[in-house]
Amino acid sequence: MIRVLVVEDSATMRHLLRESLAGDPELQVVGEAVDGDQAVEMVRRLRPDVVTMDMMLPTMSGLEATEHIMAETPTPILVVSSADRQELFSTYNALAAGAVDVLEKPRGDASDANWGRRLCGCVRMVSRIRVITHPRARLANRSVRTEPAPPVSIPVPAGPPGVVVVGSSTGGPGALTELLRGLPPTFRTPVLIVQHIAASEPFAVAFSDWLAGQTGRAVSYATDGVPTRSLTGRVLLAPPDRHILLRDGLVRLSDAPPRHSCRPSVDVLFESVAPEYGGAATGVLLTGMGRDGAEGLLRMRARGAVTFAQDEASCVVYGMPREAALLGAAAHIMPPARIAARLAELATATGVTR
Template sequence: MIRVLVVEDSATMRHHLRESLAADPELQVVGEAIDGGQAVELVGRLRPDVVTMDMMLPTMSGLAATEHIMAEFPTPILVVSSADRQELFSTYNALAAGAVDVLEKPRGDDSDAGWERRLCSAVRMVSRIRVITHPRARLNGRSRAEATPPAPVPAAPAGSALGVVAVGASTGGPGALTQLLRALPAGFRTPVLCVQHIAASEPFAVAFSDWLAGQTGRNVSYATDGMPLRRAAGRVLLAPPDRHMLVADGLIRLNQGPPRHSCRPSVDVLFESVAAENGSSAAGCLLTGMGRDGAEGLLRMRSRGAVTFAQDEASCVVYGMPREAALLGAATYVLPPARIAARLAELAPREGVLP
């Protein structure tokens, strides 16, 4: 039995959540909270397997409650939120603070068909994730990341100047991407192409670029089909919702080819194209996520001379995709996101000119 704590201030929505979860014989609602403070208290007392978390709560917000829970009682959190812009940004902040996934609340239209089934499926999926005390959580006045001295950065290998960075991430990715991009130097000009799996509706996914730009101070946008890679200097380009992103003949291309590992966009599609197109002038980074998308593509990149990175287990929300890459021998280095950024900075052209 998977024990669930429901956090929601609306009595109507709380009833809907309770009834939807009760219909699944594997799920049991063990408590309900109507504000963030009560949520933190109940997590400590009841120790549920999963928390469904609303963002807009009285007294203490869902974001603040998420941060407290992940610092004090690490528990898988599924954010159940609306597509309101303010709430979207709070949702991504919660994902960066350690929440595992997001499900949009019912809209009251045809898109609601099967919502109860999607909720129960998401709760079951989230319950399988082993979460950790999140590095962003404040403990005794400083974060765990600050308390742990960084590992030394290996010496940069000789090779081609860095022409493109390909990044893949899934569950836990918003936080890891933020850490990586923030740690890159301000003058970093090498294009960064990123596939982030977001298991949510298009309004959630579209807002991600604006949120990531605000978090990192970088030029972040969704890729457009046919853009020359050279024009992407100094930019972070994301694969749009439901589109594969790849590089071919010096151009960034988008398509709706078959999903890979049930994913579209797929990290493997991006990595394999970069391996073929850019070879040793590329770097590949596979960050936190469930499943194995990107592991074989990262191996392909390494076989073509690219420098490849997998996020280390200690800093991952979910050590799935990076673990698969490490088992395949696909990663040249296994490092936390900020240390990956330090290596990328060493590899980038000194004058910011693409090779």
């Protein structure tokens, strides 16, 4: 049995969660919390396998509760949230603090027909993830220390870096924030990102605004046909449910079938960049479940690109980076902040910082 703690202050919503979860013989609700303080205490006492977490809670918000849980009793957390803009930003903050995934609350329309089934599927998926004590969960009475890592020598490409491409999935919001924050303001190389977001379109669309606010960089969703030469200093995200790729000096969007059950797919972007940029590209594969991006990163490395994968210790889910390491696709394996430092060094060494 997968033991679930439900955290929700609305009695109506708690009833729906409880009844939906009761319909799956693999799931058992072991407790219900109505505020953040109670959630933290019940996780500590009951040690559930999964927590479903509302964001807008009394006494302590869902975000604060997530930070406490991930700092003290790391547990897979599924955020169950509405698409209200304030709640959306809290949801992404919770994902950056270590929550694993998000499911939109019922909308009150035809899309609700299979909501209970989607909830149970998300809970089962989340239960399989081995979470870590999250480095961003820094509380007033707690400090998180990291040992300095030894320097890594990275060959400087013959020409300036033309593009940085990044893939991430589960745990990605936090890793992307750390990566982009670590780049200096003078870093001008375009950054193209595929982030798997399983949530509905309102959640996904708000991600660009949230990431821009977190990092201070110009972040937007890609549009089809934009010349890559116009992207200096910008961060582009693959739009919801569209592949992004580079071809003939242009950004292209595609409705082609999913790869590894993903659209957008990291492999689609990486595989397009390999022949387009060769050794002038840099590829980065961050935390995530599955293997999307590993083969594409290998193709990039074979064409001379500098390639990175996130290390296991800093990953929420060591899936995609692990596959890249096993294939020999990642020349360098390190946490996002160190990857950012190396990217800055590459740009500085080749003169592309302003």
